[in-house]
Every structure is written in structure tokens, then in C-alpha cells.
Amino acid sequence: MNIILKTENLSKRYGAIQALDGLSLSIPRGSVYGILGPNGSGKTTALGIILGAIRANSGSWSWFGDEPGPEHLRKVGSLLEKPNFLPYLTGERNLKIVADIRGTGYDSIEPALVKTGIYDRRKSNFHTYSLGMKQRLGLAAALLGDPEVLVLDEPTNGLDPQGIYDVRQLIMDEARCGRTVILASHILDEVEKVCTHVAVLSKGKLLAQGTTAELLKSADVIEIAADNLDKLQSVLEKNTLVKKIVRNGNILELTVDPATPMERITEPVARAGLSATHLLRRATKLESRFLDLIKGDN
Amino acid sequence: MRRILTIEYNKLIGYRAFWVLPGIYAILMLLFFRIFTRLDMIQVNGERVPIESILRMEKVWHYLTWFAGFFHYLFIALIILLIGNEMRNGFWRMAVTSGLRRVDLLTGKWLVMGILSLFSTAIVLLVGYLAAGFAPVDIPDTAFPLQLATLFFLQAFCYIQFGLTAGIWLERTGLGILLVLLYAMAGEPLIGYFLPTAIKEWLPLNVFASLIPNPVLEDVGLGTSAITTGLALTRSAVWLALLGGLAWLKVRNTDL
Numbered sequence: 001m002n003i004i005l006k007t008e009n010l011s012k013r014y015g016a017i018q019a020l021d022g023l024s025l026s027i028p029r030g031s032v033y034g035i036l037g038p039n040g041s042g043k044t045t046a047l048g049i050i051l052g053a054i055r056a057n058s059g060s061w062s063w064f065g066d067e068p069g070p071e072h073l074r075k076v077g078s079l080l081e082k083p084n085f086l087p088y089l090t091g092e093r094n095l096k097i098v099a100d101i102r103g104t105g106y107d108s109i110e111p112a113l114v115k116t117g118i119y120d121r122r123k124s125n126f127h128t129y130s131l132g133m134k135q136r137l138g139l140a141a142a143l144l145g146d147p148e149v150l151v152l153d154e155p156t157n158g159l160d161p162q163g164i165y166d167v168r169q170l171i172m173d174e175a176r177c178g179r180t181v182i183l184a185s186h187i188l189d190e191v192e193k194v195c196t197h198v199a200v201l202s203k204g205k206l207l208a209q210g211t212t213a214e215l216l217k218s219a220d221v222i223e224i225a226a227d228n229l230d231k232l233q234s235v236l237e238k239n240t241l242v243k244k245i246v247r248n249g250n251i252l253e254l255t256v257d258p259a260t261p262m263e264r265i266t267e268p269v270a271r272a273g274l275s276a277t278h279l280l281r282r283a284t285k286l287e288s289r290f291l292d293l294i295k296g297d298n
Numbered sequence: 299m300r301r302i303l304t305i306e307y308n309k310l311i312g313y314r315a316f317w318v319l320p321g322i323y324a325i326l327m328l329l330f331f332r333i334f335t336r337l338d339m340i341q342v343n344g345e346r347v348p349i350e351s352i353l354r355m356e357k358v359w360h361y362l363t364w365f366a367g368f369f370h371y372l373f374i375a376l377i378i379l380l381i382g383n384e385m386r387n388g389f390w391r392m393a394v395t396s397g398l399r400r401v402d403l404l405t406g407k408w409l410v411m412g413i414l415s416l417f418s419t420a421i422v423l424l425v426g427y428l429a430a431g432f433a434p435v436d437i438p439d440t441a442f443p444l445q446l447a448t449l450f451f452l453q454a455f456c457y458i459q460f461g462l463t464a465g466i467w468l469e470r471t472g473l474g475i476l477l478v479l480l481y482a483m484a485g486e487p488l489i490g491y492f493l494p495t496a497i498k499e500w501l502p503l504n505v506f507a508s509l510i511p512n513p514v515l516e517d518v519g520l521g522t523s524a525i526t527t528g529l530a531l532t533r534s535a536v537w538l539a540l541l542g543g544l545a546w547l548k549v550r551n552t553d554l
Binding site: 053083087088096 | 305308309311383387393395554
């Protein structure tokens with residue numbers, strides 16, 4: 001597999017706070033790689049390091065299989081945390097500066113402005129933009145010069161529902177063109193909808209990584225109920241295939257391996273003389289998987 | 299280098315302070331010399347004496363460059379504003395993540411400092427030639443003062459480098475300007491007061507000021523600056539390297 005970005009044991013400490021703790025990631029070419037984590041989990045720090053803005057205390061990383069350098073970052077379009085532009089310049093002038101830095105020429109400015117829906121306000125000063133418009137300009141800057149990789153940190157921040165939809169479409173369009181997208185977000189729905197791969201961070205540590213499908217398949221939830229819930233629970237507690245039992249009102253939620261056949265759960269229940277009044281198997285949503293991981297870490 | 303110049307140009311073209319502060323400098327210089335060259339008498343040590351006896355106009359370039367040195371603080375303020383704006387608005391972060399080398403952030407500023415120093419030197423020369431035209435006495439030597447112009451350029455560059463380093467370390471525009479002015483007006487004289495002369499003569503603003511010795515002191519017979527121009531040149535070079543190194547240290551190691 002062709003790896004675009006590889007990090008090994010990246011660590012960063014801010015005083016007493018360990019912002020990143022031995023992060024190792026491998027991001028395949030052409031993937032939409034979601035970095036998921038609650039606020040303060042180290043997502044922005046990780047992206048800041050790989051983009052050269054933040055100094056790591058230890059660890060290493062490589063872009064395109066090489067030692068990282070400015071020449072690699074010119075092939076990476078990025079939006080880190082918030083759009084950073086000079087407020088007294090127009091949107092277009094700010095993009096000219098980015099184009100000069102990346103050495104892409106000014107030809108890609110107009111298409112990027114059109115694609116992000118901010119073309120009509122290109123002559124306005126940046127400080128007159130709304131939060132959503134600033135975010136769109138940040139995305140336009142990231143798209144300049146047809147970059148091989150897009151690194152987007154919370155790209156839907158400040159956008160209205162239409163804007164959020166537009167950005168998701170844009171990310172998926174870019175991915176369809178073969179571009180690798182690295183997307184940091186704490187919005188689970190956003191990651192689940194657009195990402196092919198996911199890494200989950202908490203307190204600077206990597207809790208899990210893999211394809212979104214693998215991560216979602218790692219556990220299923222079975223909802224079960226019976227007239228005698230206490231007896232039902234004691235029967236299920238003896239079943240080694242049940243990883244976790246959560247009592248939710250009159251229903252027990254069982255966490256099981258996705259490969260576990262339903263009969264291996266229901267037969268012992270029937271043998272105990274119980275009949276299920278409610279039985280439902282559901283695949284894990286990223287949200288519940290994420291919350292499980294975070295709870296486990298805590 | 300051309301790419302960095304283009305980036306700086308695109309940044310500065312819309313920045314009002316970049317045009318206003320040098321404009322104020324030019325106007326103030328022109329106004330001052332317009333007034334000064336119309337004076338007949340001047341107050342020295344409580345006595346009014348004819349200006350010709352004090353201001354020996356064959357030294358017009360010396361007076362001009364020395365006096366114009368007081369306006370370096372306008373350019374110090376400008377460079378602190380530029381740095382503070384860029385750091386506060388996350389421009390440096392954006393530039394580095396887009397592929398600009400950290401050293402290029404400084405190279406851009408050194409180019410701007412060179413342009414500002416050239417501009418202030420050009421204004422001094424322009425005012426000098428204008429002053430010659432308006433002076434109440436004949437000016438025997440209005441030839442191009444290459445040595446003084448070079449020293450003035452260097453002095454301007456050194457002062458602005460002082461502002462650049464202060465701006466980078468302090469990061470805040472208002473605080474940066476205030477602290478530099480406080481240091482220049484009170485800090486360095488106070489520090490100098492408690493130091494042995496040999497060390498006091500190494501203090502940065504004292505060294506930079508010595509590049510163009512005070513001509514009034516010479517003319518009223520109170521001696522010249524404590525260190526020679528040659529020594530001031532050497533020490534300015536040391537300070538320039540030190541201040542540049544300090545600025546680089548911060549830019550290289552800071553999290554943007």
C-alpha cells in the first residue's frame with residue numbers, strides 16, 4: 001500500500017499537559033482519513049506537527065516517504081484550526097500570498113474561489129467576512145494549485161447546514177479525484193459520512209485506527225428484554241460471548257462480537273425458561289463505538 | 299528571493315500603516331528643515347546665538363543625518379506593528395504550513411527593513427538638498443555624502459532590527475512599542491548610569507547612535523561621542539548579528 005504520511009511515536013508536551021503521546025499513524029494514498037477525538041484530544045497538535053507549525057518533543061514523520069520539508073508541504077493544502085489570513089487584505093490578495101508561497105501561480109485562485117462559493121466576495125477585505133465565509137476562504141486556500149493531499153482541521157466550523165453539506169460534498173469530490181484527505185473532527189456524523197479510515201484519539205493517545213468499516217464492525221449491540229429482567233441478566237452474565245451488559249430501562253443492551261450468531265445468545269435464555277419479549281440486533285454506530293473507546297480510556 | 303519579495307509586496311500593499319508612517323516621517327523631516335533653515339537665532343546653554351555660528355553649514359549632511367536618527371523610532375514602531383499583526387493573525391502559521399521556510403519569514407522582514415532603511419536614507423538626502431536651497435547661509439559642500447548616507451542606512455537598519463527582535467519576542471504591538479520606547483528613553487540611560495563606561499559603551503542603542511556622532515557637541519566644544527565611528531561600526535555589526543540570532547532563535551523554536 002502506498003503510504004502518504006507516516007508518523008512514529010509523535011509526542012508533544014505543553015508544560016504539565018501531555019498533548020500527544022506516542023502517536024503512530026499510517027495514512028494510505030487516496031484515503032479519506034478521519035482523526036476523531038474529543039476537544040483537547042491532540043488532533044490539532046498532531047496536524048500542527050505534521051504541517052511544520054508545531055515542534056514535536058519526540059518522534060518522527062515522513063511525507064510521501066521522505067523526510068518532511070517545505071517542498072512537501074507545498075503539495076499539501078491545509079486548513080489548520082481556523083483560517084489564518086491578514087484581515088486588512090482582500091480574500092483574493094490573501095490567496096495570492098498563499099499561491100506565492102506554494103509557487104502555484106495565480107491561475108488556480110479563481111476556480112478555488114468558485115468551488116468554495118466565495119467568488120463574489122473576493123474583493124472584500126477578510127475582516128468583513130462572516131465566520132462561514134472565512135472558513136470557505138480557508139478551504140479555497142487549501143485547494144490552490146491542485147494539492148496531492150488535503151489536511152483539514154474541523155473544516156465545517158462556523159458553517160451553516162448548507163455550508164456543511166457543501167464541504168462534505170467537496171471533500172467527497174476531492175477524494176473521488178484520487179486526492180488523499182486527512183480530516184480532523186469531533187463531529188462523529190461528519191467522519192462517518194465521509195471517511196474511509198478512522199483514527200480515534202483521546203488525551204493524546206491513539207485508541208484505535210483502521211478502516212471505518214472495520215472499526216464499526218468490531219462490535220454489535222443486541223437489545224433483549226424479558227418479564228424477569230434480573231434472571232435474564234444473571235443468565236447472560238454467564239455467557240462468555242457477551243462482552244458487556246448495560247441495563248437501559250426494561251431492556252438489556254449486550255455488546256457482542258459481530259460474528260456471534262444470535263442463537264448462541266437466545267438458546268441459553270430459552271433453556272433457563274425465559275422468553276424474550278424484545279429482541280433486536282443493531283450494528284454499532286461510530287458514535288457508540290467512539291464513546292465506548294473514550295469511556296474505556298477514562 | 300524574488301518570491302519572498304512578491305509575498306512581502308502583496309502583504310504590504312494593503313497595509314495602511316506601511317504607507318502612513320513613512321509618509322509621516324517624510325513630512326516631519328521636510329517640515330522640520332523648512333522651519334530650521336528659516337531660523338536666525340538658536341538657544342544654546344541658555345544663550346541666544348546666531349545660527350550660523352552653531353550650525354556650520356559645511357556640516358549640513360552631518361547635522362541632517364544625526365537629526366534624522368531620532369525618527370528611526372517611527373520605523374521601529376512600523377516593524378513591530380508588521381510583526382505583531384502577522385503573528386496575531388496566525389499568518390506565520392499559515393505561511394509555514396503552506397510551505398514557506400521559517401527562515402524565509404525573517405528574510406522577508408530583512409528585505410522590508412532594507413527597503414525602509416533605503417527610503418529613510420533617500421528622504422534625508424532629499425531634505426538635505428532642499429535645505430541647501432532654503433538655508434539662510436551658503437552651503438559650501440552639497441556633494442553626495444556617501445559615507446554619511448551609508449552610516450545612516452546602517453544605523454536605520456540596526457535600529458529597525460532592534461525593533462524586529464523586540465517585536466518577535468514580545469509578540470504584542472502596543473506592548474512592544476511601549477517597551478522599546480521606555481528602554482530607549484529611560485531603560486538604557488539608567489542601565490548605563492550604573493555600569494562602568496567600558497560596558498556602557500556596548501549598550502545597543504548607544505552603539506547605534508554612535509554611528510553618527512552628535513555634531514552639536516562637537517560644535518559647542520563639548521567633545522564628540524565616546525566611541526569612534528570605526529568602533530561603532532564593529533560593535534553595530536556584533537549587535538546586528540546578536541539581535542538577528544535572537545530573532546531567528548525565537549522564530550525557529552516557537553510553536554506557531
